[in-house]
Amino acid sequence: MLKYRFGLLSLLLFSLFLGAGEAKAQEILTLENAVRIALERNYDIKLSANDERIAENNVTRGNAGMLPTVTGNLTNNNTIQNSSQTRADGQVNEVSWGQGSTLNYGVGLNWTVFNGFAMFARYEQLQELEKLGEANLQLTILTRVGDVMNTFYELVQQQHQLRAYDTAMAISRLRVTTAQNRFQIGKAARLEVLNAQVDYNTDTTNLLRQQELYRNTQIRLNELMARDVNIRFSVPDNILIDDQLTLETLSTQASQQNPSLKAAILNRRVAELDAKIVKANRYPVVGLNTGYNFNRNRSALGFSTLSTGNGLSYGVTASVPIFNGFNQRRMEQNANIQINSAQLQLDQVNQSINSQLASAYQTYLTNLSLVRLEENNQRIARQNLEITMEKYRLGSITTVEVRDAQLNYVNATVRYSNAQYLAKIGEIALKELAGSLNL
Structure with missing residues (x-):
């Protein structure tokens, strides 16, 4: 009997390591490496990182309209025309195909020094948009890392099930061989x-x-x-589940770290700054201008056939809005509505996160209980299979009973791996909602 038990144990171990020969030629992909590769190469993360860099580059005082603009100008016009000029004393001067030209060039500076503080609100808004880009990048990273971890542990679960099916097939192969031997000697x-x-x-x-x-x-x-999607690899078999999570801690972390909540808060702030920019249109706009210009005019006919000039120009411009068809009031009303919508979206996101946390936490607790239950069931099913196979060797049990024990073991193994996988997925989902997902 001990010899047979050793034989059954060898059979199960054989099925456990059935893919070992193939695995030697394959990459052993760890979770750490999978996440690292995804962080370096995932397209969604790269695209979101580019958007974040654009938002960062946009945070300049010049983009907010706080700095002057300097332009260089050049104008060169030429004419060829027939001209006739009658002077006061009756003398007539005529020129055929006379050539003329006008040349102007210089440098000008324009600077808006006051526009109702809109430029300062815009600069602050650009800073908030940069933070929003960072929050969106964090959300993309969390989401894609969560996807990688979920898929990774799905592979671990499927490896467990592969070994269960390997075991079932190995036992069925043994049954076929045994049945054929018994049939040949007339005992079956x-x-x-x-x-x-x-x-x-x-x-x-x-x-x-x-x-x-x-x-x-x-x-x-x-x-x-x-x-390359054609790369074949295997993953480690262990699924380590963090069973110490508490709803209170997760809720606190989510209120501080969840990127969707951060983005909603920033969107509300952006809407408030939009309202400031709109209200700034009620105030005067004051600008300074200066420049240095050179001009030269040449004509074929006239009192002066050539004139030149150069020098500095400067001035102040100011404009005051008086009436624009009530559009200012309409734009301010719309801006206030946008603030209200942003606040509603913030409340909605906050409620959704709390709801998802509560639901996911309950599922997480249930799956932890199922892991303990299915682990015990698998152990019992294995013991039952060993006893059944021993009785089958002695010929004191039917093949139907053997098949039942065999299927019970496979099903118990599959349920146990599913319970582990679902508990781990629940843990990942909770940490993703809390913004604390790590390896």
């Missing part, structure tokens, strides 16, 4: 051989389907890491 009917072969074919089909699912999940993870 042909029906036992056929039943064993049908069960073996069923387990082979299940294994092939699971292998297909596993390969497709590999492709999906490669896509998230933005690398």
Whole structure:
């Protein structure tokens, strides 16, 4: 009996490491490496990082309208025309195809020194938009890292199920061999051989389907890491679950770190600054201008055929809005409505996060309980399978009972891996909502 138990243990270990030979030629992808590769290559993260850099580049006083503008100007016009001029004494001067030209060039400076403080509100708004870009980048990173971790642990779960199906197929192969040997010596009917072969074919089909699912999940993870989707790899088998999470701590972290909540707060602030910019249109606009210009005029006919000049010009411009068809009032009303909408969106996001946290936390607690339950069920199913296989060797049990024990073990293993996976996914979702997702 000890010899047979050793044989069954060897069979299960064989199925456990069935893919070891293939795995040697494959990459062993750890979670840390998967996340690192995704952070470096994922297209969504790169695109969001570019948007954040644009928002950062936009934070300048010049973009806010606080600095002067300097322009260089050049104008050169030429004419060819017939001209006639009659002087006061009756003398007539005529020129045919006379040439003339006008040349002007110089440098001018324009500077708006006051526009109702709109430039200061705009500069502050640009700073808030930069923070909004950072919050959006953080949200993209959290989302894509969460996707990578979910897919990674999905692969771990599928590896567990692959081994369960490997075990089932190995046992079915043993049953086919045993049934054929018993049939040849006249101790079993042909029906036992056929039943064993049908069960073996069923387990082979299940294994092939699971292998297909596993390969497709590999492709999906490669896509998230933005690398060649044809790369084959394996992942470590362990799923470590953080079972110390508390709803109170998660809620506190979410109120401080959740990027969606940060973005909603920043959007409200941007709307408030928009209202300031609109209200600034009620105030005068004062500007300074100065420049240095050179001009030269040449004509074929006239009192002066050539004149030149150069020098400095300067001045002040001011404008006061008086009436614009009540558009100012309309724009201010709309700006206040936008502030109200931004506040409503903030309240909505906050409520949604709290709702998702409460729901996800309850699911997380349920899955933790299921992990403990299914772990015990798998242990019992394994013991039952060992006892059943021993009885099958002694010929004191039917093949139907063997098949039941075999399926019970496979199903218990699958349920246990599913429970582990769902508990881990729940943990990741909670930490993602709290903005505290890490390795």
